[in-house]
Amino acid sequence: MFDLDRWREIFQSINKNRLRSVMSGFTVAFAILLFTLLFGIVSGLSNTFTDAFADDAQNAMFVRVWKTSKPYKGLQTGRTIQLRNSDYNYINDEYGNKIQYKSSRIYKNFTLKYKNEASNYSVMAINPDHQFLEKTIINEGRYVNERDIKDKSKVIVIGRLIKEDLFGQKPALGKRLNVNGSSYLIIGIFSDEGGDNEERKAFIPLSTAQMIYGNNDYISQIALGYDPKLSLDAAVAFGNQMERDLRNKMNIHPDDQSALSVQNMAEANKGVGQFMGILYAIVILVGSGTLVAGIIGISNIMIFVIKERTKEFGIRKALGAKPSSIVGIVVQETVLITTLAGYLGLSFGTYLLSLIGNSLEEDYFIKDPSVSTGIVIGATIVLILSGLIASYIPAKKAANIKPIVALRAD
Known part of the structure; x- marks a missing residue:
């Protein structure tokens, strides 16, 4: 792993095959870049929703009244509804435990x-x-x-x-x-x-x-x-029940939203949670597709590279090189390229998010787009492991070929 001669050979190989190295690295870097941008934008949308409700407690509910828009029980439309201390006490007495x-x-x-x-x-x-x-x-x-x-x-x-x-x-x-x-x-x-x-x-x-x-x-x-111990569904049900009881107490039509409404943060939180869940699912699907495309790209390039170097491996074996050393040099080269490319893709993606962050907030209400380092590092590790596997299997196969056969390979 820390053999200086091996590392010198790896860098010589990369320098000699610049186009191949660049293409391999580009596949990885682009996959990580796109992955970073997608997750960053969705994270920014999540921040926007969080910021919109920053002023109120996440478990807040608000009872508002105005004028009736529907007649009910012989009472006329346009009747002004007035909340009193007795209504406040009623809610406390009826629902104090919630x-x-x-x-x-x-x-x-x-x-x-x-x-x-x-x-x-x-x-x-x-x-x-x-x-x-x-x-x-x-x-x-x-x-x-x-x-x-x-x-x-x-x-x-x-x-x-x-x-x-x-x-x-x-x-x-x-x-x-x-x-x-x-x-x-x-x-x-x-x-x-x-x-x-x-x-x-x-x-x-x-x-x-x-x-x-x-x-x-x-x-x-x-x-x-x-009560924050209530689930979102239980909190929504509680708000709906309280609204029905207040309408009955104040003789308001059950469908008259103008006269009385209960704004429940649980409903908003539930809606936002479902929306963000769908967005993250889409991003994971697209991001996974990008990673798979990156893996396929690496695999195809490595198969071609190893086939191209079959004669080289034959010469190495004829000179006494062990199959493990041949496999090791290929795997190390692949891991080096994918690691550097993954880091470049992550760095460039993070830089782009910081660069366009203000314009996204002004034009599209996407606040502080960013991405968890752990998520992107995890995706990079997946690509590195995939590159390792993609290089190991054909390298192992090539390293086991007899020198005379390898030297005759086209």
Whole structure:
């Protein structure tokens, strides 16, 4: 394996037969290159779907209401449906064992002011569990807690960009903020993976908003997180059952999607999983076909090469060379070519993905296309082993031919 003379012979053989060596290497490199690009693009699509749902928990569900579009039980079309605290409590009482997180929501747009700086922002009234449903990251201070809900405290948690807009580089935690004419204590500053829009939001206790802005028990939306131990099918069934029960409770037509809907991340996750599974199956099929084509190409080239070198092997045997040394030199040469070509194909494929990554994201919404090194290395190893087998079998056959027969070969 580490015989210097053998390696010198291998490099001399490669240099002497450049076209054959290039063709063998090209077959391997092209197979790995195409394999890398296909898996990279599919991986980029997977990243796109993941990024699209980065702002919400993967087990989130949202109950939304609007106006009826169908008459039902003598009630007219166009009736406004209003969620209340009782609906939130009903869901908790009926399905508490299937719920991990829960929060009501009230949406407001208020002017937030600190000294001479003021601007309009989205302010959401929530329950404490909302932090986990929105995957909110607390950078300073804390989030709204149960004590704030019970005491109807006038406290506020602001996004990182609100802090920059109103306070600049100065500290904001513990300061008083004018919220639509009322003074609120800043108890926390957060960041969010959802981007700039999410970091220009603020959160206040739900009970405080109901007391100050309407003196009622109205809520805009209910956000839930189903038990992550549920399978996707069980989570989808849970969401459908809850929707049917809420429709019955609020006297809404079973098919009236305008009046009430439950957006269930389990359905989206299931759909994305099925779609990505089909894509990966297609890529594996095409990639496997590419690898098979590469294997056939190597095999054909090696059969031709060994046939061409039969006289050479005959001379070697006549001079005392053992069959194992003849087989060894052919196998080592093949493994060297396939390994180098596989590495070049992998490197070039990875480089191409990084080169076109931004344009793919802008034009085709394929985010950060990349491929697992382990997958491509595995494919390269398959090709190397195939090349080894493709060279070993005919080399073994040629090495066992008697020298006189080998010398007479055409």
